[in-house]
Amino acid sequence: xxxxxxxxxxxxxxxxxxxxxxxxYKNRRDVAVIYSALPCTAAAVYTTNVVHAACLDVCRSxxxxxxxxxxxxxxxxxxxCTGKQGLDDAIETAVYAAGLLNIEPQDVLVASTGVIGVQxxxxxxxxxxxxxxxxxxxxxxxxxxxxxxxxxxxxxxxAVQIELQGRxxxxxxxxxxxxxxxxxxxxxxxxxxTDANIEAECLNKLxxxxxxxxxxxxxxxxxxxxxxxxxxxxxxxxxxxxxDDEHSPDYKTFKAALDYVNTALAKKIARDxxxxxxxxxxxxxxxxxxxxxxxxxxxxTASNLTKAAIFGHDANWGRIxxxxxxSGAVFDxxxxxxxxxxxxxxxxxxxxxxxxxxxxxxLERENVTIIVxxxxxxxxxxxxxxxxxxxxxxxxxxxxx
Amino acid sequence: xxxxxxxxxxxxxxxxxxxxxxxxYKNRRDVAVIYSALPCTAAAVYTTNVVHAACLDVCRSxxxxxxxxxxxxxxxxxxxCTGKQGLDDAIETAVYAAGLLNIEPQDVLVASTGVIGVQxxxxxxxxxxxxxxxxxxxxxxxxxxxxxxxxxxxxxxxAVQIELQGRxxxxxxxxxxxxxxxxxxxxxxxxxxTDANIEAECLNKLxxxxxxxxxxxxxxxxxxxxxxxxxxxxxxxxxxxxxDDEHSPDYKTFKAALDYVNTALAKKIARDxxxxxxxxxxxxxxxxxxxxxxxxxxxxTASNLTKAAIFGHDANWGRIxxxxxxSGAVFDxxxxxxxxxxxxxxxxxxxxxxxxxxxxxxLERENVTIIVxxxxxxxxxxxxxxxxxxxxxxxxxxxxx
Numbered sequence: 001x002x003x004x005x006x007x008x009x010x011x012x013x014x015x016x017x018x019x020x021x022x023x024x025y026k027n028r029r030d031v032a033v034i035y036s037a038l039p040c041t042a043a044a045v046y047t048t049n050v051v052h053a054a055c056l057d058v059c060r061s062x063x064x065x066x067x068x069x070x071x072x073x074x075x076x077x078x079x080x081c082t083g084k085q086g087l088d089d090a091i092e093t094a095v096y097a098a099g100l101l102n103i104e105p106q107d108v109l110v111a112s113t114g115v116i117g118v119q120x121x122x123x124x125x126x127x128x129x130x131x132x133x134x135x136x137x138x139x140x141x142x143x144x145x146x147x148x149x150x151x152x153x154x155x156x157x158x159a160v161q162i163e164l165q166g167r168x169x170x171x172x173x174x175x176x177x178x179x180x181x182x183x184x185x186x187x188x189x190x191x192x193x194t195d196a197n198i199e200a201e202c203l204n205k206l207x208x209x210x211x212x213x214x215x216x217x218x219x220x221x222x223x224x225x226x227x228x229x230x231x232x233x234x235x236x237x238x239x240x241x242x243x244d245d246e247h248s249p250d251y252k253t254f255k256a257a258l259d260y261v262n263t264a265l266a267k268k269i270a271r272d273x274x275x276x277x278x279x280x281x282x283x284x285x286x287x288x289x290x291x292x293x294x295x296x297x298x299x300x301t302a303s304n305l306t307k308a309a310i311f312g313h314d315a316n317w318g319r320i321x322x323x324x325x326x327s328g329a330v331f332d333x334x335x336x337x338x339x340x341x342x343x344x345x346x347x348x349x350x351x352x353x354x355x356x357x358x359x360x361x362x363l364e365r366e367n368v369t370i371i372v373x374x375x376x377x378x379x380x381x382x383x384x385x386x387x388x389x390x391x392x393x394x395x396x397x398x399x400x401x
Numbered sequence: 402x403x404x405x406x407x408x409x410x411x412x413x414x415x416x417x418x419x420x421x422x423x424x425x426y427k428n429r430r431d432v433a434v435i436y437s438a439l440p441c442t443a444a445a446v447y448t449t450n451v452v453h454a455a456c457l458d459v460c461r462s463x464x465x466x467x468x469x470x471x472x473x474x475x476x477x478x479x480x481x482c483t484g485k486q487g488l489d490d491a492i493e494t495a496v497y498a499a500g501l502l503n504i505e506p507q508d509v510l511v512a513s514t515g516v517i518g519v520q521x522x523x524x525x526x527x528x529x530x531x532x533x534x535x536x537x538x539x540x541x542x543x544x545x546x547x548x549x550x551x552x553x554x555x556x557x558x559x560a561v562q563i564e565l566q567g568r569x570x571x572x573x574x575x576x577x578x579x580x581x582x583x584x585x586x587x588x589x590x591x592x593x594x595t596d597a598n599i600e601a602e603c604l605n606k607l608x609x610x611x612x613x614x615x616x617x618x619x620x621x622x623x624x625x626x627x628x629x630x631x632x633x634x635x636x637x638x639x640x641x642x643x644x645d646d647e648h649s650p651d652y653k654t655f656k657a658a659l660d661y662v663n664t665a666l667a668k669k670i671a672r673d674x675x676x677x678x679x680x681x682x683x684x685x686x687x688x689x690x691x692x693x694x695x696x697x698x699x700x701x702t703a704s705n706l707t708k709a710a711i712f713g714h715d716a717n718w719g720r721i722x723x724x725x726x727x728s729g730a731v732f733d734x735x736x737x738x739x740x741x742x743x744x745x746x747x748x749x750x751x752x753x754x755x756x757x758x759x760x761x762x763x764l765e766r767e768n769v770t771i772i773v774x775x776x777x778x779x780x781x782x783x784x785x786x787x788x789x790x791x792x793x794x795x796x797x798x799x800x801x802x
Contacts, residue, residue, distance in 0.1 A: 047727075048727070049723060049726040049727040050726045050727075050730075050731060050732060050734060051722050051723055051725065051726030051727075051734040051750075052726070052734075078719075080719065080723075081719055081722055081734070081747065081750055081751055081752060082751060082752075083735065083749070083750060083751040115719065116717075116719025116720070116722070116723060117718060117719040117722070117747065117751070117752035118752060119752075179706065180706055180720075180723065182727075221705040221706060222623065222703075222704075222705060223704055223705060223706045223720070223723065223724065223727070224723075224726075224727035225723065226719075226722075226723050226726060302623075303623075303624055304622040304623060304624060304705070304793075304797070305580065305581055305622060305624045305797055308793070308794050308796075308797030308798050309797060309798065311794060311798045312797070312798025312799045314798065314799055316516075316517075317518060318479070318481065318482055318516065318517025318518040318627075319517070319581075319624070321452050321482055321517070321518070321627075322450060322452055322481075322517060322581065322624065322625070322626065322627050323624065324452065325450040325451045325452025325453070325625075325627060326448075326449070326450040326451075326452075326583075326624070326625035329451075330451060331451060333451060333452040333453075333482070334484065346482065346518065348484065349452070349482055349484060350482055350483060350484040350486075350518070351482060351483075351518035351519060351520075388794055388797075389794060390791045390794050390795070392705075392709070392794075393709050393712060393789055393790060393791050393793075393794060394791070395709075396705070396706055396709030396710060396713070396789075397709050397710065397712045397713025397715065398713045398715055
């Protein structure tokens with residue numbers, strides 16, 4: 001597998017563009033269109049929040065046939081809690097884009113991110129769609145990645161190439177964070193494109209499993225969004241023999257590449273969490289099973305106290321163990337070892353005397369690693385988060401107004 | 402029912418004292434003893450964190466017979482994650498106090514709060530116990546309430562009197578917060594005394610139900626502590642006819658008073674949450690059932706995004722609805738109304754145009770009230786929390802060191 005440039009437009013046949021449509025701010029890209037020259041096999045996963053955006057209902061309906069060809073996305077407005085008007089607006093956006101692209105409305109997915117509870121400025125969205133469609137380009141990934149940013153500081157894109165039976169298959173993706181991040185079955189907007197030839201059910205299964213170990217393992221603030229969505233389009237232009245058997249080597253090669261792409265983007269989202277100074281990686285090993293490991297790893301990454309301690313570079317491992325303890329997973333505290341980077345802080349549930357200076361150094365790294373060994377089984381999982389800083393509070397004390 | 406002065410030593414026969422023992426800081430009260438002249442009917446509830454302090458194991462064992470006569474408590478050190486040494490220290494503390502008080506070790510409860518994972522400075526604890534026992538006083542509630550404070554800014558005590566068949570019965574209580582507060586079946590240290598004559602099983606039942614609507618409905622940071630504990634001692638000196646029937650009027654009168662005491666302390670803990678500027682009360686009404694109402698109310702009080710918006714006086718009701726949505730409770734978003742104080746922000750799941758200035762005024766109050774009406778049933782619940790401020794981050798970035 002090879003990491004390449006080009007993001008979401010790296011796979012063959014994909015064009016994209018992100019433009020400034022003044023959805024919330026002037027001179028900021030906020031509407032984007034992603035388009036495949038051919039109809040695609042497609043799959044998506046969505047937030048489990050019972051309060052969800054109108055656009056997700058549209059996607060769910062449009063993906064019933066496992067097919068799509070374009071995605072329209074705007075930032076600056078979530079089109080959530082907007083009632084029938086919001087649903088009508090999402091549908092109209094799809095219909096309008098389909099007209100311009102000369103494809104079926106059913107083949108257009110619609111996504112939104114931004115403030116909740118404000119009606120979409122539909123005229124401006126449609127104006128942006130028109131502008132984006134008229135300037136679609138195979139170099140459009142960067143502008144598109146920028147157009148989906150809200151409080152994100154950096155754009156998040158990636159692409160990789162694999163070989164499947166002599167054919168080069170490319171996977172590209174973009175994603176955005178950066179607050180209201182505690183995904184549950186999906187995340188805050190990730191779009192993945194590939195020219196792989198792959199059957200719809202396989203694609204769906206691969207996306208679900210990949211999201212489970214990537215976006216669903218990050219947390220910025222334990223707030224699960226109303227608009228989370230990860231979608232993948234596969235247009236088949238790589239002309240590899242169709243992937244339709246989950247026991248085949250090709251399936252596994254593609255899975256590894258897709259997992260790499262999604263995990264890389266998930267880590268970028270966590271690192272760019274609102275106000276974050278550190279990417280925090282929590283590796284739980286030796287758990288009774290994988291579920292227990294996941295639950296504990298997520299609980300630690302979501303703990304405000306642990307996050308504030310990391311912000312302060314304070315080796316307060318007791319908070320890590322406490323967060324494991326209230327996670328809901330069952331384990332024997334008297335067997336737990338905890339490491340901060342290379343420094344062992346806790347053995348068999350008790351504190352070791354450790355070198356404060358070395359521990360502080362581990363916490364000053366941009367990427368902080370916490371390892372929790374439960375010594376009770378084979379379950380393991382990795383989760384990612386960030387520290388809790390003054391800036392997180394600042395950003396969210398005045399995000400709306 | 403009448404609210405009176407005197408806190409935990411207001412009921413007849415209770416003495417207490419809190420002294421400076423240098424557990425973590427100099428010149429700060431940090432060891433306390435609460436003592437009843439007569440053996441008491443007693444009950445306690447504890448944290449559900451699987452990682453819990455040694456002292457809780459001692460309490461559990463000592464309360465097997467439903468009886469106790471004294472409580473020893475220290476702040477500055479949680480005696481959690483301290484292994485066999487921690488357990489031995491907790492037992493030795495009980496034995497030592499029992500010797501001084503001339504009672505059975507079995508009748509002494511032990512509680513700790515403070516940093517996790519550091520061995521208890523046992524000599525200093527015992528020295529403090531000796532000092533406290535030698536100066537026990539019926540005016541000792543204030544010093545005791547101070548001795549259990551950690552990052553708390555204000556001491557928390559209350560007492561009430563009720564009449565039961567011509568006898569005056571008093572209930573007194575103290576509690577502490579103020580971080581790692583998201584109790585689950587108990588809270589971060591609350592001690593309740595009463596001179597009521599009450600049967601052990603009734604007392605246990607009353608405490609559990611009262612904790613369910615008071616301490617278990619507050620959150621400061623969604624971190625459930627390792628040391629949470631609420632305990633009640635009843636010495637019978639009020640000489641009321643024994644309360645032993647949960648259908649009796651006396652039971653109900655006592656229950657109302659106990660609920661009042663615990664709810665008042667729970668609100669004090671939330672208001673004094675680390676870095677808090679506001680007490681936030683979330684009233685959920687019209688839920689399918691009480692459980693759904695509780696789940697939603699707690700989810701909103703625990704949402705970092707909602708808390709940061711309140712800190713910024715930003716009427717960002719979409720975050721409130723989103724937090725309800727990911728709570729795990731099922732409801733129909735299109736029926737939800739949301740009020741900030743007297744201002745209606747959202748009707749049938751959609752934003753109303755509202756007066757920004759009036760909404761801001763509601764958020765500038767010291768006590769902020771949020772009402773969420775699901776219009777789907779009779780379930781209701783109230784939860785309390787606080788805003789998320791720079792000071793919360795500051796306090797927890799350098800709490801340990």
